[in-house]
Amino acid sequence: MNNEIPLSYPDITEDDIRAVTRSLRSGRLSIGPQLEEFERLVALHAGRTYGIGVNSGTAGLHLALLALGVGPGDEVITPAFSFIASANCIVYVGATPVFVDCDPRSLNMRIKDVESKITEKTKAIIGVEVFGNPAHMNELAQLSRRYEIPLVEDACEGLGGRSGNDQIGSFGRLAVFGFYPNKQITTGEGGMIVTDDDRLADLCRSLRNHGRVDHSSKSENGTSNELGTWLSHDHIGYNYRLSECHAALGCSQMNRLDEIIEQRQRVAASYTRRLLANPDIIIPTIEPDVFMSWFVYVIRLSDRFTFFDRDTIIDGLRRHDVGASNYFPPIHLQPPYRSMFGYKPGDFPVCESISERTIALPMFTRLTDREIDLVCQTLEVMMMRITFSRD
Numbered sequence: 089m090n091n092e093i094p095l096s097y098p099d100i101t102e103d104d105i106r107a108v109t110r111s112l113r114s115g116r117l118s119i120g121p122q123l124e125e126f127e128r129l130v131a132l133h134a135g136r137t138y139g140i141g142v143n144s145g146t147a148g149l150h151l152a153l154l155a156l157g158v159g160p161g162d163e164v165i166t167p168a169f170s171f172i173a174s175a176n177c178i179v180y181v182g183a184t185p186v187f188v189d190c191d192p193r194s195l196n197m198r199i200k201d202v203e204s205k206i207t208e209k210t211k212a213i214i215g216v217e218v219f220g221n222p223a224h225m226n227e228l229a230q231l232s233r234r235y236e237i238p239l240v241e242d243a244c245e246g247l248g249g250r251s252g253n254d255q256i257g258s259f260g261r262l263a264v265f266g267f268y269p270n271k272q273i274t275t276g277e278g279g280m281i282v283t284d285d286d287r288l289a290d291l292c293r294s295l296r297n298h299g300r301v302d303h304s305s306k307s308e309n310g311t312s313n314e315l316g317t318w319l320s321h322d323h324i325g326y327n328y329r330l331s332e333c334h335a336a337l338g339c340s341q342m343n344r345l346d347e348i349i350e351q352r353q354r355v356a357a358s359y360t361r362r363l364l365a366n367p368d369i370i371i372p373t374i375e376p377d378v379f380m381s382w383f384v385y386v387i388r389l390s391d392r393f394t395f396f397d398r399d400t401i402i403d404g405l406r407r408h409d410v411g412a413s414n415y416f417p418p419i420h421l422q423p424p425y426r427s428m429f430g431y432k433p434g435d436f437p438v439c440e441s442i443s444e445r446t447i448a449l450p451m452f453t454r455l456t457d458r459e460i461d462l463v464c465q466t467l468e469v470m471m472m473r474i475t476f477s478r479d
């Protein structure tokens with residue numbers, strides 16, 4: 089037993105493990121009943137008609153843009169402050185990412201800034217609930233309708249959250265969830281596209297499965313009624329399928345989503361209570377009508393602290409066995425975006441200034457109050473050391 093407190097830790101129960109072994113014993117390992125059930129559960133939760141399971145959130149974003157027909161010569165608006173997959177998917181289809189700075193409180197894109205970036209080449213807008221916060225998503229959906237530019241909701245950080253009565257995953261023409269082990273629920277690797285649009289759903293389902301015409305579960309073992317359809321391909325597709333045992337884990341996790349969110353909310357509330365009074369720590373700003381499912385708990389240091397101080401504090405936390413991370417370095421300043429598109433420091437000042445002072449603290453369901461207290465104490469000691477070293 090070590091005393092390490094990791095940044096994240098998956099919530100896997102014996103029931104989850106039984107669900108996976110049951111699926112392994114069933115004899116069907118791909119495109120079967122577990123995938124169908126997982127798709128049904130996630131779509132239902134997001135208030136959507138269709139769910140299309142894929143093997144990562146990134147694969148889901150890629151297919152969403154392909155299904156919308158985005159390609160070379162097109163522009164897609166996306167936040168500079170997000171995980172890099174929110175922009176990489178645009179590059180995959182040969183389109184140009186057009187970055188937007190973030191609001192200093194919600195950390196999501198500002199609607200006015202999005203509007204100012206719309207041109208006749210804009211083919212889609214990728215809206216991200218950064219750290220799971222659905223702030224401004226309603227206005228973004230309205231803007232997308234007004235300009236008739238489809239919104240793709242990168243909901244990979246927000247499963248289970250909502251703004252008023254609007255569930256995360258219900259805002260875009262298509263929305264995409266991710267199930268990497270640090271997300272609210274996990275399938276190990278996995279993702280899901282949700283939509284109400286029949287045509288887009290069909291297209292995504294075909295594209296994830298080698299562009300097949302027929303994607304019924306009967307085909308895999310050669311018992312399809314229509315001979316030949318398994319090997320006919322309408323599109324150049326991909327293999328982005330989610331396997332049955334991954335989907336089985338997803339179903340089992342979905343059935344505990346409320347319980348998982350409750351625990352994440354408990355952890356977030358403890359951090360907030362513990363850190364609220366510290367004038368050098370900016371805790372997450374959450375609007376009153378927002379229900380958070382808490383992907384991560386990210387604090388910001390006041391501007392008495394520099395980028396180097398922040399990194400020193402993260403190093404210090406890690407040396408004391410407390411997981412911490414710098415969520416997120418701006419996407420436009422990552423080497424490929426600098427070299428391909430010529431972005432440079434100063435292009436998105438709010439995002440740059442914020443990303444220099446963020447620290448993601450440990451966030452997972454089984455974090456105890458004692459551990460939270462230890463994390464906060466360690467953080468405050470590291471901050472004090474920097475203050476003292478200046479005097």
Ligand SMILES: *Cc1c(COP(=O)(O)O)cnc(C)c1O
Binds near residue numbers: 144145170173216
């Ligand atoms: C996690 C995440 C994704 C997808 O991640 P995968 O590892 O591909 O499942 C996409 N966008 C955002 C904002 C994310 O946080």
